[in-house]
Amino acid sequence: MGSGVAFNRDASNGENIFYGEYLTNAQGENVVSGARTPQPIADLARENPKIYNQLEKVRKILEKHYREMMDIEFTIQQGKLYMLQCRVGKRTAFAAIKIAVDMVKEKLISEKEALLRIEPDQLNQLLRPIFDPSEKRKAIDAGRLLAKGLNAGPGAACGRVVFNAPDAEEWKRRGEKIILTRIETSPEDIKGMNAAEGILTGRGGMTSHAALVARQMGKVCVAGCSALQIDYLKREIQADGKIVREGDYISIDGTTGEVLLGQVQTRPSEVLQVLLDRTLRPSEAPVYQEYARMMNWADKYRVLKIRTNADQPDQARTAVAFGAEGIGLCRTEHMFFGEGKIGPMREMILADTKEQRRKALVKLLPLQRRDFEGIFEAMGGRPVTIRTIDPPLHEFVPHEESAQRELALQMGISYEKVHQRVESLHEFNPMLGFRGCRLGIIYPEITEMQSRAIFEAASNVQRRGIKVEPEVMIPLVGNVKELDHQATIVKAVADEVMKKDNVRLNYLVGTMIEVPRGALTADEIAKTAEFFSFGTNDLTQTTLGVSRDDAGRFLVPYVQMEIYSKDPFDALDREGVGELMKIAVAKGRSSRPNLKIGICGEHGGEPSSVEFCHLLQQDYVSCSPFRVPIARLAAARAAIKNVESSKTNSKKSVRKKVRKTKKSKIRASKART
């Protein structure tokens, strides 16, 4: 008699082996709860070869039928094998990708099916750091290997030990990196697990609560590390004659199951080593190869272009390595914080007259030009959308007395004047204040300087033989006349530079759509704008009337109360913000059928939001460099899903079949959420 859970492929690394655990004299829930550590399935082959062979047969039938990695529960009673249920199995990102790629090779599934099986956020795990092998070697040689458990959630994590979920949350809030260490976990620990860098348990197997949840969350996890004696009362771990107390550092390797004392240095993931550090060749990197294959398929099926939000050449290069096809948002204000730049910027802001402002801007011009040259070079001919200055000016000036006094000295004006000028920049609601194109309209000389820096840089780089495609983006436009005002300046400067340098520059002038009025009057705005980019961070703030900075007190409870199903700053609010985007796309293209439309809010890297952008027939999404692979995959899935779902009479997708099958089965155990 006994019970077990088995997978037709390895849930941890995706290898095509029969993989699982069982417990003699036990019910299914005993395996799942982690109260006892079960035996590997291989032991069953020795102990009861007849049953094992039956199970092997079932495994093959199921794999052929479902063409998926399945989680199979069984029990053995009076020498007879009973199948309790099977459902699609949870797996690590590594396993998910390997299984999908392998199944395409094995002709079990198509490329499209493979893409639909990888949740885009899982790619995060592939980009996560691993321990530096030589550092880990050294640690082990120095006797710092404390114990070994199950490699339940891959990746490397390092942090301070805490022993319960509330502490995990609390320490995290204080900015600490922590490893949540529990004898076993239960659903009440979810938040603490989420706050942790990694999870370490003393009991339970690869299918225990801790292991399942960690994999879902993409957390590093070492489970069932039975050598540890975890004492909640004393808040310490004893193992191998050593004691680890609350707050001590440990390092856990979720790919090997090792637990090490102290901190071990991590290094980039295999994918990053190949793409960014170039310390690994693709041929030496099997995970990279699977990643690359998957990304190739994604690029084949997606319709949306993928751009990145990057303000510096190094960010731009990273994004290109991840597959970015352009920059969708280059924020020029970040550049002002660079060395030598904040001084003239502050002079510009504190200037009393246009003349003084111009003098400061003259100092900024060569610095901005150099920045843009770097960006254009890094992007090697890909389009670059540059946003003119956006944030309220008070963000650039010092607010402490000492810094104000120093600035006064530098500028040769009185402290009182600096102080008074800074005070006058105070706003009640800076989010809705003197910012965006409002700055460039009241101080046109700023837009003029920025345009000059952009076009002179473009001209310089183009004359070095590198193609340049600048797209000048005016922020916070709610009225076409605002855009007209700024576009006139941009175009006049462009003409002037082209004439002076005798070059022809291809450029566009467009706008962000980030206040509702911009969306509502998009037909008018598109008469001037050659492109739109949805600034969905601000558009969400204004459409919902919610300041992101102040939302904590009600938005978190709102999501708990299901007023919003997800935080609208994470996943695009389709009913509200999305409705405005729909209006903007329809009206914008009614005036300008070939209007280029993108998104550069943080939603541009969030899969369900990317899908929505696909449905709106946008041209591109733009996201932070590290989310570019996620956006590529999300875009491909959106294209595949929405073609599939529109083929009403064609055969249903595998995904749907699987989902149906899942529902019709009765769950034997409810312990695993």
Next chain:
Amino acid sequence: MGSGVAFNRDASNGENIFYGEYLTNAQGENVVSGARTPQPIADLARENPKIYNQLEKVRKILEKHYREMMDIEFTIQQGKLYMLQCRVGKRTAFAAIKIAVDMVKEKLISEKEALLRIEPDQLNQLLRPIFDPSEKRKAIDAGRLLAKGLNAGPGAACGRVVFNAPDAEEWKRRGEKIILTRIETSPEDIKGMNAAEGILTGRGGMTSHAALVARQMGKVCVAGCSALQIDYLKREIQADGKIVREGDYISIDGTTGEVLLGQVQTRPSEVLQVLLDRTLRPSEAPVYQEYARMMNWADKYRVLKIRTNADQPDQARTAVAFGAEGIGLCRTEHMFFGEGKIGPMREMILADTKEQRRKALVKLLPLQRRDFEGIFEAMGGRPVTIRTIDPPLHEFVPHEESAQRELALQMGISYEKVHQRVESLHEFNPMLGFRGCRLGIIYPEITEMQSRAIFEAASNVQRRGIKVEPEVMIPLVGNVKELDHQATIVKAVADEVMKKDNVRLNYLVGTMIEVPRGALTADEIAKTAEFFSFGTNDLTQTTLGVSRDDAGRFLVPYVQMEIYSKDPFDALDREGVGELMKIAVAKGRSSRPNLKIGICGEHGGEPSSVEFCHLLQQDYVSCSPFRVPIARLAAARAAIKNVESSKTNSKKSVRKKVRKTKKSKIRASKART
């Protein structure tokens, strides 16, 4: 030889007399510029009866043709009368109303035409104070009458003398009431005139720049007061052996032309004396009679109902006297600042636990209930829309250390705690923060207390035999689930009170539409909401992404640059905010065809916005008590205009004819703007 300007009716008081001025040996522009003070037209009858009779004949022809008060320019050359142009004449509000009412009596025009001839904002002038006759008598008896000029802009004004427009603006900014005193005015003085309570000139007639502009602006004006010697350099006026220096008080009576030294007490307008103070009987008040007749016509033709924004019984009574048919917005938070209320309110805000909060709310309940009883009684059966608490809590707590220490003592907790709790209420963008229904959702006990106060008050008043129609309005709803949450509480409390008191109360639960998401999802919201009220102040802030408090630095220049034709916080932005309102009305009524729709933002009392609400087929507009007559007239005009304009094949309205005529004439002089 000579030139003149004449009117077929008196531009100042509307009397049916031939009225005007002329100058011998002069061009038309000399009359207008005010450089010389012209002679009354009556003199022409004596000096040149033949010409005068010709002019009289022309006057009659023009009056019959245009059925309007006309501004007629003529010149006399070599004994022959030449008509230079005629156009609709500018007039005071008093004159406009009298002329319109008279012309209806004379069957020259219809009631509808009469209504179309009064600009709603002109009614402001009728509600303006006049000098208390006995106080003025006393001042004159005391020898304070300095001089007498032309009664160019009716009403009474009192203020400090300044001598140029920049000073006028500057003093006004400092909070001073000023009388702008000029030898003559020119277009450069417009802003200074706007800043002044009244305008006094030494030269020029009833048609001089000063007089025309003052009437357009609705300013009190005494023009052509030639007895004054105005010295810009010494900054003083000499007259009758007396000296008035810059900063001295004077009082001017624009209805009689008198200029008095010092301050003379003013008293309410005739209309207010009849309606509010009841110190005058209608039969003794001719201006009131014309006002009342006009208002009766307005009520006959308007479709929109007119409500008022009132938080106190006295405001409610004033509004009813002006014709309000209900309260469209009763802000409950203002009530919390009343005596005895701010203490428990602060306790409630600073409470740590639900229990403490409930204890404070128990103290507030009877106070709020009493407030609501007063309002319900004052409104005598008219519907009353009560908004649950709306502003961010930090508005209720003290921010200075001394006040915080005092509060700590009162509450028996430490100053540090009070201080820390107040600090924690700080928000980056309070406009978009923890306010509106968000408060009632996180602290449902507040909504519960407020609902209880409303329904207990309703029950008490109803049992005294006064009908009560409460409409509970939930603010800042962007998602139907927010409204559902609050409506459940309101209805539960209503049920409880009705059961306890064994009464039947008719009430509605509805919402403000004041964030774009509310408008965009109005179909969902209307499934719960029994009425919508557009909160166009906040809706303008969120739709445009403009904080009203911070807009000064760019919105004023924006209007100057014609990015917006008017300040969108004054006149509703039809293209942006209006578009969202359109969506909300259409979607809302698609779910609930009989959805009651109103507006309670400040736009509810602005004529062009009222017209837009009429076009949207709203049920009512709500405005401050003193704007109720303006809204009544604006609503009538909107109804008449838009029926007229939809009758495409019917005869065109007089107004249009006149406008066309105006355009086809060539202006002889351009001096008068």
